[in-house]
Amino acid sequence: MPLLKLLFLVLLTRRVMPVCRLQGRAQPPELSKAGDFVLGGIFTFQTGYRGNIPSFQTLPDPPKCLNINVREFKFAQTMIFAIEEINQNPAFLPNLGYKIYNSCGMTNMIKSALDLANGQREIIDERNCTKADTALAILGHSASAPTVGFARIMGRFQIPVISHFATCACLSNREEFPSFFRTIPSDLHQSRALAKLVKHFGWTWVGAISNKNDYGVDGMASFIQAAQEEGVCIEYYEAFDQTGPLHDLNKVVETVKHSTSKVIVAFMSHREVNVLVTELYRQNITALQLVGSDAWITDHSLTDSEGRSILVGSLGFVVSKAQIPGLEEHLRQIHPSQFPDSHFVRDLWEDVFNCALNDSSNTQKKTCSGFESLQNVESYFTDVSELRFTYNVYKSVYAVAHAIHNLVTCEEGRGPFYNGSCADTKNIQPWQVLHYLQNVNFTTNSVGRRKSHDIHY
Structure with missing residues (x-):
């Protein structure tokens, strides 16, 4: 009996003793x-x-x-x-x-x-x-x-x-x-400024399109209220997301196609703008004047869009530009050896110089010589x-x-x-x-x- 009591005491002590165990591992930073x-x-x-799609089992x-x-x-x-x-x-x-x-x-x-x-x-x-x-x-x-x-x-x-x-x-x-x-x-100021910009050019009959998240919906709500105060009428308001169902995008395009206003205020990211203008171009819906939010109005990636001709002449507001002394030198000195654990830096290097680093699984490209440098590369990344x-x-x-x-x-x-x-x-x-x-x-x-x-x- 004393032996059983002792065993019970040991088990009880082990059960109540606090033990620290990791339930998972944090992902390493890039x-x-x-x-x-x-x-x-x-x-x-x-x-x-x-x-x-997660199974919630693993x-x-x-x-x-x-x-x-x-x-x-x-x-x-x-x-x-x-x-x-x-x-x-x-x-x-x-x-x-x-x-x-x-x-x-x-x-x-x-x-x-x-x-x-x-x-x-x-x-x-x-x-x-x-x-x-x-x-x-x-x-x-x-x-x-x-x-x-x-x-x-x-x-x-x-x-x-x-x-x-x-x-x-x-x-x-x-x-x-x-x-x-x-x-x-915040967008509260930009929305009001866009309304004044539209009024300044005498565009009193406009369409409005945004994405469906907080940025687009809240920004467009502020714009519509400010536009009405400025005497600008909104013919329609549509919203969609790049990752949303295709029928949402089709509905937006059909609305633009059958509308009488030729000015569109677009409060969305560059991703939605790219999808929208590509589809408008595909259906030959042109002669449009776009007014944009700062999220896309200066985004350089849109210059590669299939519908980039529709974006010619787009207007919007951006934050003032500035200079950061020394930043260009920093960007041009970047090399994969500085970030040996970064998969992205390796991928970027291979993309810029069209070569494969030694530890890369990409066998379709020539091997990088090791003398590649961003010093003489002219790109958006090095442009300050x-x-x-x-x-x-x-x-x-x-x-x-x-x-x-x-x-x-x-x-x-x-x-x-x-x-x-x-x-x-x-x-x-x-x-x-x-x-x-x-x-x-x-x-x-x-x-x-x-x-x-x-x-x-």
Whole structure:
């Protein structure tokens, strides 16, 4: 009997003893560098993807990302350039690192955000879990819909999200998105400006088309209200998504075909615009004047669209351009050897130079010589003459850096927390960075001129 009691006690002790086990592994970032303070980034280096329908019986495979999106990679490299510039500046105390994810598809983007929030380190002791390695802020995304998706979740953890391109006015709701910031104004201003632009040219009878997500629906609702106040009449309003059912697109095209207005205000991404104008061109529906939102009006990828002739003469507003000294040199010095764990950099290199790297499975191309360089390559990636949203990425990094710098240099007794206390610099939490971001204001040098900046809700 005593032996049975002892065995029961041992089993009971084992059952109640806390054990730390990983339930899964976080996906590795595409680009990363260690630092005292880590910034996360979520971009879409490849548009379009293939994925399987989940069975909910096994872990689903990650989606297969497809087409190369150079603009997004340029955003990510601008983030890296700004971080390196800050780390070399003795006026800044923070030593910044980064974890940048290449995410295609909404599910993958949300997973990337959760990986940055969890930040679980590789080594976990069976009885003593390591501390989470959480990113202090997340930069991205370029589109409003995915940003809405993960910014709402990150707000619950008080992790700052700073976007350079997500313009949906819905993101200004501080109850839903308490930790969201951006370095670009909301669409509320753009929608009103587009209405005034249409009125300025005397186009008082127009059609309206948007995509079906928050960006398109909210932006178009604001435009229609402003247009009516300006005395502009809306003949029709249609919406579709690039990935939606084909009959939605057909309905839009049929509406345009039978309408009497020749001016179309298009509030959508470049993907929907490409699909729309391609189908309009295929059906020989031309002589249209498009007025566009900033999401597509300057997108270089549309120059390759089959329906690009329909886009000739399109009008719209964009953010002002700027210059970032040193960025071009940084972009031209990029080489796969700098990012040995990045599959995307390898794919980009093979695409640009039409060759195969040694570790590539692509046997249809000649082997890269090893002397390839971007120094003499003229492409959108190396072109820094039209830095608009790219400059917003640059400003996003500096906004976080200034917030962390102010936090680190806080004087005890004059701090913003309980009884004038400051944050523990050895254990900074995202919510503390969030507090400092609320009031951050800084200046940047732009070709000899100093510009003052703050960030928007």
